[in-house]
Amino acid sequence: MTTTDRTTRPPLQARLRLLLSQLVSEPSYVIGAVLALALAYLVLAPMAAVLGSAVQMTRMDAVRAGASPGDLTFSYFQRVFTSPVAQDIFWTPLGNTMTVALFATALAVLFGLVLAMLVTSTNIWGRSILGFLLIIPYMLPSQALATAWITVFKNRRTGGSPGMLEALGLTPPDWLAYGPLPIVICLALSYFPFAFLLFSNALNKIDTQLEEAAVTLGARPHIVWRRILLPLLIPTTMSVLLLTVARTLGTFATPYVLGTPVGYTLLSTSLYSSLRSGAPGVAAVLAIVLGLFGVAMLLLDIWMVRNWQRFITVGGKGGKREPARLTLLARFPASAVAWGVFLIAAFGPLLVMFLSTIMREPGVFALSNFSLGYWTGGDGRPGVFNSPEILLSLYNSLSIAGSAAVICGVLGLAVGYAVVRLPGSWLSGFLRQVSFLPYLMPGMAFAAAFLTLFAVPRGPVPALYGSITLLILVMVVTYLPYASRSGISAMMQVGREPEEAGMVLGAGFFARITRILGPLQKTALVTAIILPFISGMKELSLVVMLVTPGTELLTTQSLRFLDYGHTQLANATILIIGVVVMLLVLLMQKVTKSSLAGGLGG
């Protein structure tokens, strides 16, 4: 074969003509190449920049050490791992991070599993509405629970308006107000909906014939759970565990609000303070450590998916599981557990936050104490509705998260298009992998990377620090893994045939996009925009280091308010985020005509 190949090898001119015709008739090559270049710059360059700044002298340190800036140095690694301050910068935060991640994840997964079992498989009261109510914590920004906690338990250690208990004359002890206990509780309560969603989906997908087979062989319900259903949930449990651990590793808001006042630091807050105190080299090393954790989680996930593949059952007809009829004696406590979690994780915090914004003095439940002053303004200070900070940050949040979401949605579908149109080519593989890379990096680490790369002008790119462009860029890149994954699956689902059918009938690229693919992917596009929009509205850890006074977002603004002790305004800001997110979720349900459970999986 090789010999005939050589003799019939076509002339160069013929090959060039073919290549040209291919580029013209199949624009996905061009699209793919442009995307690949853009992604390489936006994803790979920041990562390289972080690696670089971890081993290069900064200007300041160079002057101090008598070296020139940019010189190779391992002093930052020494500082983080072996110096006298390493204990404070790294080792203690590492231990704290592990502790918090371990307990918060265990609790979140337990809550998620038990609630999923109750809601999908028993007749507890209000199970259909609970399916929605239990996801509410997921729609709140990550600092909501921590802020609500502070609103209730804040003691005299920190200034500003006192907590509700303090105002009632009960001073909560430090261990209850701040530190590991409240951090674990708040994280568990804000991450369990994710576990709940995944477990519910998994339980609904398990073919009921598998259970029925066990029942016909004489298994009682608890045996069915122990021997059939729970083992089948092992793969889901593994990925929920990993994803939740990954999230708690990168979490910033909760430890910042609840840990900082008592000096309880996690890796993320340590990274933040290194950066704020002008130690970018140290921050880069910490970012690398966080990134490595991310890589480890991902590799573990891949390994587990491969190992647990035998658990993926051949799809059957299935059918909705008949909810188990609990006896009244069991039904009452089961319902109480489910509703109790909702009250503690969603309703309670929302109520507390709302109450705090309509009471002049915390904890005084006299009618005269209620006022809309914090909202409308008065007594010489602006309220929420006319506070320039809040209005500006609302505008910023909407415009920044909105633009990032639109770009992300379009990019995600474009990646999907290129990947599906160019199967098997290296370009498709590259796009798939690189667009997924940011998933590895905790938001904090990624923000550090972007800061390193764009703080100074580089080539044609001006210094972006302090600009809205930087915030949009970093959001786009961070949400790209989800957007491109859903874009790929949306395009896979439609497949190549509808487009090819148009091609054969004479539709050019433009006609195919506007008349065939566009209308077919309308819903996917709206979802691909709304989901990153929601994430962007809630985003904190990613942007907290990148915002400047002119570019504050609602989330960062609420943190500022907390820093200054304006608990009420912080709460009001979070409530605004909650309302916007809720509206977006409703919009999405209307557009996709589906329930939330399918969509928020990312």
Next chain:
Amino acid sequence: MPNITLNSVVKTYGGKSLAVDNLTTTFPSGEFICLLGPSGCGKTTTLRMIAGLERPDSGEIRFGDEVFYSSQTGTYLRPEKRKLGLMFQSYALWPHMTVEQNVVFGLAMKRMPREDQAKRFTELAKLFHLDGLGQRYPRELSGGQQQRVALARMLAVSPDLLLLDEPLSNLDASLRLEMRAELKRLHQTLGCTVIFVTHDQLEAMTMATSIAVMNKGRIEQMAKPMDIYRHPSSHFVANFVGSPPMNMLTPGEAPGLASEMTKILGTPADRAGTVGIRPEALRLTGQPANGGLKATIDTIQPTGADWIIGLQAEGRQLFALSSEPPPADIGAEVGLNLKADGIHAFDQNGKAVGPSL
């Protein structure tokens, strides 16, 4: 009408796996050609290369004098310029367009005036029994109706060449019979060349005027259906065409049967790597003749018109097909007669040997 010619066409995926291996063949004009083979044999790739949806790595594809593709001159004619109709396995009807919009899409792309489009749709709707369905959406139609919409969409632009990619595999059995007849009738009225891809040998046998059996990116044999059945050129073809499939034996496994078969064929026993016999050429007699071949009945599957009878002979499972009820019950020993025209022998490389070719 012109022939389709493929000349040394090679297609690999990712530079490694060979999908189509140096294929040179001619599909004569006006024929109903079936590309038949197991999945992964390169039949769909061949069809898609003719359609212009895939490009060969090298080689030439021509439709008469018109060059569709040539790696030597660097010619690539885009699918819409090839004046062909393509029907997909999934039909690929656009779910967001009505039946009428689907059917006239190709005409709209040619900027035909709207009234003419509507007129053409009425014509086609009558032909394919789609009257009154023009404003429906594809998901509101039955499988058979969707199939007819796909046919109408393909034929609306009056193509010179029809390419069909397993269009019947999504239909249920009774509808499939009906559609086979309809496609055959369509070919007779239009008279244009049809290339039809399928893995179902029954479809190929019943519809094609010419079958090309493909294996590992090559055409093993191309001939009229009954010639393929009666004179398979290789072990692969013999095994793939026919249901129940041909009973295959190596002389070592069942020496009695095999030597009897080579004797009937007149093939030197040492040249035959495998011998095979069609199920209908295995005749059962009530009593085993003295010194003759014998077998034990172990299953009986009546199909209504025929009986498929499972036999054990020399420790081997064989299937016989008979239009007569079996002469004895399960467990009984019966005699075997072999009909000469159903016996085939293949050499070590799977090539047919002996008088069958």
